[in-house]
Amino acid sequence: MKHNVCLLEAVNLALASEMRRDEEIITLGEDIGVNGGVFRATDNLRDEFGVKRVMDTPLAETMIAGLSIGMASQGLKPIAEIQFMGFIFPALEQIICHAARIRNRTRGRLSCPLVIRAPFGGGIHAPEHHSESTEALLAHIPGLKVVIPSSPARAYGLLLAAIRDPDPVIFLEPKRIYRSQQQEIDDNAIALPIGRCFTLKEGSDITLVSWGAMISETLAAAEALADSNIKCEVIDVASVNPLDMETILSSVKKTGRLVIIHEAARSGGVGADISASVAENALLDLQAPIARVTGYDTIMPYFRLENHYLPNSQDIIDAVTQTMEFV
Amino acid sequence: MTSIHPLQYLDPEGNKTQDLPNTCTSDWLLRCYHFMVLSRQFDTKAIALQRTGQLGTYASLLGSEAIDVPTALAMQKNDVLVPYYRNHACQITRGVPLEEVLLYWGGDERGNAAEKMQQDFPNAVPIATQSLHACGVASAFKIRNQKRAAVTLIGDGGTSKGDFMEALNVAGVWQLPVVFIINNNQWAISVPRHIQSAAAQLADKGLAAGIPSMQVDGNDPIAMQQAVQQALNRAYEGKGATLIEAISYRLSDHTTADDATRYRPSDELKVAWEKEPLKRLRNYLVSQQLWDESKEQALHEKISTLVQTAADKYVAMPPQPVSSMFDYLYFEPTEQLQEQRDWAEVRAMTGGSHYQEGESS
Numbered sequence: 091m092k093h094n095v096c097l098l099e100a101v102n103l104a105l106a107s108e109m110r111r112d113e114e115i116i117t118l119g120e121d122i123g124v125n126g127g128v129f130r131a132t133d134n135l136r137d138e139f140g141v142k143r144v145m146d147t148p149l150a151e152t153m154i155a156g157l158s159i160g161m162a163s164q165g166l167k168p169i170a171e172i173q174f175m176g177f178i179f180p181a182l183e184q185i186i187c188h189a190a191r192i193r194n195r196t197r198g199r200l201s202c203p204l205v206i207r208a209p210f211g212g213g214i215h216a217p218e219h220h221s222e223s224t225e226a227l228l229a230h231i232p233g234l235k236v237v238i239p240s241s242p243a244r245a246y247g248l249l250l251a252a253i254r255d256p257d258p259v260i261f262l263e264p265k266r267i268y269r270s271q272q273q274e275i276d277d278n279a280i281a282l283p284i285g286r287c288f289t290l291k292e293g294s295d296i297t298l299v300s301w302g303a304m305i306s307e308t309l310a311a312a313e314a315l316a317d318s319n320i321k322c323e324v325i326d327v328a329s330v331n332p333l334d335m336e337t338i339l340s341s342v343k344k345t346g347r348l349v350i351i352h353e354a355a356r357s358g359g360v361g362a363d364i365s366a367s368v369a370e371n372a373l374l375d376l377q378a379p380i381a382r383v384t385g386y387d388t389i390m391p392y393f394r395l396e397n398h399y400l401p402n403s404q405d406i407i408d409a410v411t412q413t414m415e416f417v
Numbered sequence: 418m419t420s421i422h423p424l425q426y427l428d429p430e431g432n433k434t435q436d437l438p439n440t441c442t443s444d445w446l447l448r449c450y451h452f453m454v455l456s457r458q459f460d461t462k463a464i465a466l467q468r469t470g471q472l473g474t475y476a477s478l479l480g481s482e483a484i485d486v487p488t489a490l491a492m493q494k495n496d497v498l499v500p501y502y503r504n505h506a507c508q509i510t511r512g513v514p515l516e517e518v519l520l521y522w523g524g525d526e527r528g529n530a531a532e533k534m535q536q537d538f539p540n541a542v543p544i545a546t547q548s549l550h551a552c553g554v555a556s557a558f559k560i561r562n563q564k565r566a567a568v569t570l571i572g573d574g575g576t577s578k579g580d581f582m583e584a585l586n587v588a589g590v591w592q593l594p595v596v597f598i599i600n601n602n603q604w605a606i607s608v609p610r611h612i613q614s615a616a617a618q619l620a621d622k623g624l625a626a627g628i629p630s631m632q633v634d635g636n637d638p639i640a641m642q643q644a645v646q647q648a649l650n651r652a653y654e655g656k657g658a659t660l661i662e663a664i665s666y667r668l669s670d671h672t673t674a675d676d677a678t679r680y681r682p683s684d685e686l687k688v689a690w691e692k693e694p695l696k697r698l699r700n701y702l703v704s705q706q707l708w709d710e711s712k713e714q715a716l717h718e719k720i721s722t723l724v725q726t727a728a729d730k731y732v733a734m735p736p737q738p739v740s741s742m743f744d745y746l747y748f749e750p751t752e753q754l755q756e757q758r759d760w761a762e763v764r765a766m767t768g769g770s771h772y773q774e775g776e777s778s
Contacts, residue, residue, distance in 0.1 A: 116560065142560050148590060153549055153583035160499075160553015160567070163536065166560065168553075180579070187543045188550070194745045196539055197530035201748070233746050256748035285751060332751035 091277050098268040100242035100275060101131045101207070104249035105169065107277050109139055115253065116161060118145040119154060119171030128173055129209060129268060155181035155206065159188050162204045167253060175210035175262065176219035182227075189258040190233030205252045205259050211303050211353055212400055213266035215393040222390045223302070223354035228260050229331040229363075235259045236331045237284055240305035242273035244328060247282030254281060264303035271306075285329050287337040293321035296410055297341040299364060300351040301327040304401060308351050311406035320414060330360045335367050342368055346377035349409045351401060356384040378416035381409040423632040423664050426639040429692040431700025440646065441639050443707050449490060449638050450698050450708075453482040455720050456506035457695060459515055460669075462724045463522060467673045471732060473524045477669030478506045483694030484600050484635045484663045485570075486510050487642040491649055492568055498537040499551035499569040501544075503600065507570070511537065515727035520734060526745075527737060545575040548584035548597065555593035555658075566594045566652035568645075574605025576619050582626075585660065589626035592657035596648040597623070599660070600635065602667035603689075607680040623660030635663030636694040668693060736776055739765045 093103055109115045117132060117139075123146035126133030136144040147154055151172055158168035172178045178185075185206065193201045212221035229236045237252055237259055239245035245263070252259040282288075290305070291312055300308040305326050312322035323341050327333065342348050348368055350361040365380045383401045391399050425434050426441075460479055466472035478485065481503060489510030492498065498507060505518050512533045521528025521540070529539035536554075541547035551569035558565045575581055576599055588595050599619050603610045616622060623630030629651070633644045641663060648659035666689035670677045677686075702708035743750050743758035750758065764771040 148583070148587055150579075150583040150586065152580055153552070153587050156546060156549025156580060156584070157553040157556060157587065160550040160555070161557045161560075162553070163538065163550070164497075164554055164557035166557050183543055184546060184549065184580075188541075188546060192539075193747070195526050195529050196534075197526050197741070198745050199530045199534065200536070200538070235747075332753060336752070 092274055093277060094272055094274050095242050096269045096272055097239065097242045097245045097263070098129055098131055100245040100273070101249060101263060102133055102135075103275070103277055104246045104253075105132065106135060106138065107279060108250055108253050109135065109143065111279065112167065112253075114165065115167045115169060116143050116145065117169045117171070118147050118158065120147060120149055120173050122146060122171050127171060129265065131207070131263070132171065151177055151181040152184055155184035155189065158204045158206070159184060159192065159202055162202045163192065163200045167203050167205075169205045169207060169253060172206060172208040174220045175208040175224060176222050178206075178208055181206075185228075185234070185258070185260075186231050190231050193257065194233060201256060202258045203256050205249075205261055207261045207263060209265035209268070210262045211264045211266055212390055212396045213303060215396070218392055221393070221396065223352070223385065225262055225330050226354055226359050229360055233258070234331060235284055235329065236262065237329050238262045238264065238302045239328065240264060240267070240302055240326050241271060243275050244282060244288065244326070246275050247280060248284065248328065250279065251281035251284045255284060259284070262302070266303040267306055285332040285334055287334040288326040288328055289323065289337065289341070290326050291322065291324040293323040293345070295321045295345055296347040296349065296413060297323045297325060297338070297345045298349050298351060298406065298410070299325045299327060299338055301330060302353060304351045304353050307401060307403045308406055310403040311410065314403065314407055315410055320410060322410065327360075333360070333364065335364070335371070338364060339368065339372050342372050343375045346375055347413050348376070349381045349383060349406065349413055351383045351406055353385050353400060355387045356382060357387050359384060378413045381413050383409045423634045424640045424644055425634040425637050426643070427637045427697050427701050429636070429697055431697045431704060433701075437639060438643055441642065443705070445490070445642070446698070446702060447707065449486055449642070450702060451716065452486040452490070452506070452510045453638070453695050453698065454716055455723070456482050456486060456509055458717070458720050458724050459505070459509060459518070462728055463519065464673060466519070466728060472519065472522050474672050474674045475522045476502050476672045478503055480602060480666050480668035480689070480693065481600055482506050483638040483698070484598065484641055484665060487638045488568060488570070488598060488645050491642055491645040493565065495535070496565050496649070497551075497554045497567045499547045499554060499567055500538065500540055501547055501570055501572065501575065502540040502542055503572065504540070504570050508534070508537070515724060516730040516734070519727065519731040523731060525734075525737065526741075545571060545578035545580040547571070548575075548581045551595050551597075552584050552588050552593055555588070555595040555652075556591065558594050559591070564653045566596060566649050568596045568598065568649075570598045570600055572605060573599060573601040573603065573610055573613055573619060574608060576622060577613055582622065585623055585626035585628055585658075588658035589628045592655070594652035594655070595658045596645060596652060597658065597660045598645070599662045600665055601662050602665045604667045604671070604677070604681065606671040606675060618662060620660055620662035628658045628660050630660035630662070632662045632664060635665035636692050636697060638694060638698055666692065739771075
C-alpha cells in the first residue's frame with residue numbers, strides 16, 4: 091500500500107508494519123503509549139498492539155536501556171525511544187558496557203537485538219539540551235551500529251533493517267526534517283541495507299558526503315552549484331557505524347575532490363574519520379585538500395544563536411567553490 | 418520500616434532459634450553444606466592460583482556461601498540468574514563447571530559462554546547495572562506469561578546507585594517477577610556500611626518502591642532458603658518483586674588486588690568469623706547426627722580432588738585465537754573488522770610484532 095508520508099510518519103509506518111509481522115517486538119519509552127510520543131512517532135501503536143507491547147515506562151533513561159537489554163537477552167526485540175538525544179547520557183553506561191558488549195563477552199551465548207531510537211539535531215528552536223548531535227560518541231563504540239535516515243523512504247527502510255538486525259542499533263532521527271519532506275512510500279516490508287551509503291545524486295566534479303538533516307542543505311547546495319556547471323555527487327552516509335568507505339572512496343577516486351558536511355562539532359566528528367580514511371586510501375587521487383563544513387567545537391547554543399551554529403547551503407557552496415578553485 | 422529482626426533459624430553456634438520449615442529436609446541440608454564447602458574450597462584454590470600468577474584479579478566469595486548457595490538451590494533451572502561479580506558460589510551451585518568459572522577470572526570470555534549458564538547473565542562488573550537487566554528479563558517472562566523469575570544480587574555499595582533505585586521502581590510499578598538480593602557484607606571496598614547510606618536498613622529502599630522487603634541473616638542458609646523460596650513463589654504467582662537484604666560479612670579483601678588491613682579493624686573481622694556460615698550449618702548438622710568428623714574429612718577429600726581437577730583443566734586450556742576478538746562483536750563482522758582481523762592474525766604469526774610462543778593465531 092502506498093502512503094504519502096513525512097519522515098516522522100515513515101517511522102510510525104515502519105514500526106506498525108514490523109510489529110504486525112513480528113510479535114516479539116516491544117516498544118517502550120517515556121510518553122510513547124497514550125500520547126504516541128512527544129513527536130507522535132508511536133501514534134496509535136498502543137491502540138493497535140496493546141499495553142503489553144507498547145509500554146509507557148517510568149521516567150528513567152538508564153532503566154529504559156537496561157530493561158531493553160534484559161528483554162533482548164530473552165529473544166524479545168525491544169525498540170526503546172529516548173525522547174531526545176540530549177537525554178541519552180544516563181543510558182550510556184548500559185548501552186556501552188552491556189548492549190554493545192554482551193554478544194562478545196558471552197562469545198555469542200547471549201545477544202542484544204535492540205533498537206534505541208532518538209530524535210537528534212538542532213533547528214527547531216527547542217529548549218536547552220534538546221538539539222545536540224552526538225552521533226560520533228556512539229559511532230566510536232565497538233559493538234553498536236549507528237544509523238541516521240535523511241528521507242521518509244530511508245527512514246522506513248532503515249528502521250525495518252534496524253529492527254531485524256541481530257545486534258544493537260542506535261537509530262537517530264533528524265527531527266529538523268521530521269515533517270519537511272513528503273514522499274510516497276510503499277509499505278512493502280522491504281528493508282534497506284545498514285552499512286551502505288546512498289548516492290543521492292551523481293556528479294563528476296566533487297563528492298559531497300553528509301547525513302541527517304544536513305542532507306537537505308547539501309542537496310540544495312548541489313542544485314545551486316549545478317547552475318554554475320559544477321557537478322556534485324551527493325552521498326548520504328546513512329550509517330555512521332559501520333561506515334561504508336568503499337562507496338565514498340570510489341566516488342572520490344572519480345571526482346578527486348571531497349567536502350564532508352555534518353551538523354555535529356568538528357573535532358573528533360565522524361567527518362574526521364572519513365577524512366582520515368580518504369587520506370589513507372586515496373591521497374593521490376585527490377586534486378584538492380579535503381574540506382569539512384561542520385558545527386563549531388562549542389556547546390550547541392540555545393536557540394537564538396542556533397542558526398549561527400548550524401551549517402547551511404551557502405557554507406557548503408563556499409567550501410565547494412574553494413575546493414574547485416584550488417590549484 | 419521493615420522488621421528490625423532479620424529472619425533467622427540458626428544462631429551463630431548452629432542452635433535453632435525457631436522451628437525449622439518442613440522444606441529443610443536432611444537431604445537439602447547436606448546438599449547445601451556440600452555446595453558451601455565446595456564454594457569455599459574453590460575460593461581458596463582461586464586465590465592460590467592468583468597469588469602464583471595463574472589467575473587475574475579475583476573477587477573472593479568468602480562469607481557469601483549461605484546467601485548464594487541456598488539462592489541457587491531454590492531457583493528453578495529455567496529461572497535466570499543476573500549476578501554481579503561475587504556470585505560464583507551461586508553459579509557453581511547452578512551447575513557451571515568450576516573450570517569455566519576459573520576461565521572467566523583467568524581473563525577469558527569463554528568463561529561467560531559456559532553451556533550450563535543457559536540464559537543466565539555473565540557477571541556485571543559495572544556496579545548495579547545488573548539490577549535493570551533482571552527487570553528486563555522479568556518483563557520478558559511477564560509479557561510471555563511464563564512462570565519464571567529473574568534473581569539478581571548486588572552488594573551494599575551497589576544500592577547507592579541509581580540503577581538499583583530505578584530497577585526497584587520499575588519492578589514495583591510493573592509487578593515484575595524478580596527477586597533482588599542485597600549481600601550486605603558491610604564493606605564496599607574500603608567504605609563501611611554506615612557511611613554508604615543513612616537508611617536504617619538497606620531493605621527500606623524497597624519499601625519506597627512498593628516492594629515487600631525484608632532483612633535476613635545472611636549467614637544462616639536456612640533463613641536464606643526460606644526467604645528466597647517465598648520470594649520466588651510470589652514471583653511465580655504473579656505477585657511481583659521482593660527485596661531481601663542478607664546481612665553478612667565480607668571475610669576477605671574486596672579482591673586479590675585489595676588489602677583490607679589498610680582500613681578494616683582486625684577485631685571486627687575476628688567477631689565476624691565467629692558468625693561465619695559454614696561452622697553454623699556444620700554445628701547444626703552434627704547436633705542432628707547428620708554429620709561427624711569422618712564425614713567431614715571424606716567430603717573435604719572428595720571436593721579437594723574436584724577442585725584440583727578443575728584447576729588442572731583450566732591451566733591446560735590454551736588461549737583463544739586472536740581472531741575471537743573480532744568474531745563475536747557482531748553477528749557478522751563488518752568489513753572494517755574483517756580487515757583488522759587479518760592484520761591481527763598476521764601480527765600474531767611467527768615473526769609478527771605480537772607473536773607469542775604457545776599461542777595459536
